[in-house]
Amino acid sequence: MASKFFAVADRKSCVSCGACFRECPRDAIRIDHGCYAVMDPALCIGCGKCRRICPADCIGMEERKA
Ligand code: SF4
Ligand code: SF4
Numbered sequence: 268m269a270s271k272f273f274a275v276a277d278r279k280s281c282v283s284c285g286a287c288f289r290e291c292p293r294d295a296i297r298i299d300h301g302c303y304a305v306m307d308p309a310l311c312i313g314c315g316k317c318r319r320i321c322p323a324d325c326i327g328m329e330e331r332k333a
Contacts, residue, residue: 304317
């Protein structure tokens with residue numbers, strides 16, 4: 268079952284390393300325009316793996332509204 272949280276990256280702090288992209292078990296992350304990570308809330312299960320591996324500490328979790 269999906270978590271009530273989903274991951275969001277701060278695009279200003281993202282250094283485009285791709286670590287989150289490689290770590291995500293749901294293929295929910297893409298590197299937009301080659302410069303910052305974007306998570307798809309519809310695919311994200313809120314596992315937090317991307318957040319733990321991010322070297323820039325720029326991924327947070329947001330609560331789903333509904
Ligand atoms: S929280 Fe998990 S499922 Fe969601 S984007 Fe990060 S690694 Fe992928
Ligand atoms: S792990 Fe962090 S710094 Fe690296 S691409 Fe993902 S959000 Fe950006």
